[in-house]
Amino acid sequence: MEKLTNAGRRQLLLSTGSIAAMAGLAGVARADLGKTDAPAKALPNYASWKDADNMIVHSANTIETRRTAFGSSVITPTNRLFVRNNVAPPTDANMMKEPDSWALEVSGVAKPRSFTVAELKTLGLASVPMVLQCSGNGRAWFEHNPSGTQWTVGAAGCVIFTGVPVKALLEAVGGMADGMVYMTSTGGEPIPEGLDPNTLRVERSVPISAMEDAILAWEINGEALPLAHGGPLRIIVPGYTGVNSIKYIKHLAFTKEQSPAKIQQTSYRWAPIDEKPGPNHESIWEMPVKSWINFPSDPDQTVAAGRVQISGVAMGGMTAAKSVEVSINGGKDWEKAEFIGPDLGKYAWREFVFNADLAAGTHELACRATNEAGDTQPEARRENNRGYINNSWRDHMVSIKVA
Numbered sequence: 001m002e003k004l005t006n007a008g009r010r011q012l013l014l015s016t017g018s019i020a021a022m023a024g025l026a027g028v029a030r031a032d033l034g035k036t037d038a039p040a041k042a043l044p045n046y047a048s049w050k051d052a053d054n055m056i057v058h059s060a061n062t063i064e065t066r067r068t069a070f071g072s073s074v075i076t077p078t079n080r081l082f083v084r085n086n087v088a089p090p091t092d093a094n095m096m097k098e099p100d101s102w103a104l105e106v107s108g109v110a111k112p113r114s115f116t117v118a119e120l121k122t123l124g125l126a127s128v129p130m131v132l133q134c135s136g137n138g139r140a141w142f143e144h145n146p147s148g149t150q151w152t153v154g155a156a157g158c159v160i161f162t163g164v165p166v167k168a169l170l171e172a173v174g175g176m177a178d179g180m181v182y183m184t185s186t187g188g189e190p191i192p193e194g195l196d197p198n199t200l201r202v203e204r205s206v207p208i209s210a211m212e213d214a215i216l217a218w219e220i221n222g223e224a225l226p227l228a229h230g231g232p233l234r235i236i237v238p239g240y241t242g243v244n245s246i247k248y249i250k251h252l253a254f255t256k257e258q259s260p261a262k263i264q265q266t267s268y269r270w271a272p273i274d275e276k277p278g279p280n281h282e283s284i285w286e287m288p289v290k291s292w293i294n295f296p297s298d299p300d301q302t303v304a305a306g307r308v309q310i311s312g313v314a315m316g317g318m319t320a321a322k323s324v325e326v327s328i329n330g331g332k333d334w335e336k337a338e339f340i341g342p343d344l345g346k347y348a349w350r351e352f353v354f355n356a357d358l359a360a361g362t363h364e365l366a367c368r369a370t371n372e373a374g375d376t377q378p379e380a381r382r383e384n385n386r387g388y389i390n391n392s393w394r395d396h397m398v399s400i401k402v403a
């Protein structure tokens, strides 16, 4: 436990979604969605190395990639990857000085013990290209103005994490204890004294089946994992929404019950709009099939009439993206787009391109992906209280001026 100053405590509380919403973040006018000339806010210190021109700084704890800034080369550069913290990140300057000495406690196993990152590095090595996407990506299009950051498409990126498979770690501790149902990860944020830890603790449980492809990562895109993305050590749960990939992980537990933390019990739940989210609602875990167009997508730009390369990204969720179709008339007619670039496996996204001849005027461009499981991206979002997991193709459509 660490004592926080009043200012520190206020900052911590300000970072929670509902208060951010009260501060006006939910009030983005719909017409402004996706605009690239939104007023610039300064990057916070811990993320000062981000590519400011290509980010939208919603708050010190919520930084979005601009729709025009994903590039077409599959991997999202780390300096353009979104950042999302539910509470302020740790500020302990020593934490990143010797990342190899960061300790992870492991429990709910035959031989519970603690490992340093240096020790974890001896147990195994795996590299996982995957989409990291916030559960609230696409929230800005929900009509009922759910509280929380008004992300459009940029609370997502495709990156490569490298670390030790959780399975290899389990082998080293004699396997899971009997009867365990969940894999529960705890973040290393200090919890201010005097507060009920369950209100702020970032602790998430996922079904143990998610362990199959999970890794404990210390590297992203070939570089040491920075604090902003969970360094020195982070768990990665591929195919699951971002909140399940706990940063600066300090405890990995196999448990019979889900975490009692608020972030598990009453947040990240599929609650109907008019119901208070609670433990009886389905948890937000696996990601569904989704795609969106990145180029052209700037509503302030006019595209030259003639041949246009329409491009974007398509992800399958728990299975690979299999195909993607594009519509240049608002979803009336669809034609198959072509995947380009390398196929980095089922958890990564694919870049796609569709070439169209566009005459002068306004065009509504849409795309819709299908995954290997046969799920096709729906036209309508699945309504829910907090505005999670929007994969509606209609919401992600772009209106383009051609002249």
Ligand SMILES: Nc1nc2c(c(=O)[nH]1)N[C@H]1C(S)=C(S)[C@@H](COP(=O)(O)O)O[C@H]1N2
Pocket: 081, 082, 083, 084, 085, 086, 087, 132, 133, 134, 135, 186, 187, 188, 189, 202, 228, 229, 230, 241, 242, 243, 244, 245, 246, 247, 248, 249
């Ligand atoms: N310890 C900790 N882990 C966390 C969070 C957090 O606030 N604290 N936020 C989660 C959420 S909601 C998301 S979307 C991802 C964001 O990862 P990024 O900041 O590396 O993009 O981290 C998740 N892991």
Ligand SMILES: [Mo]
Pocket: 084, 133, 134, 135, 136, 242, 243
């Ligand atoms: Mo998130």
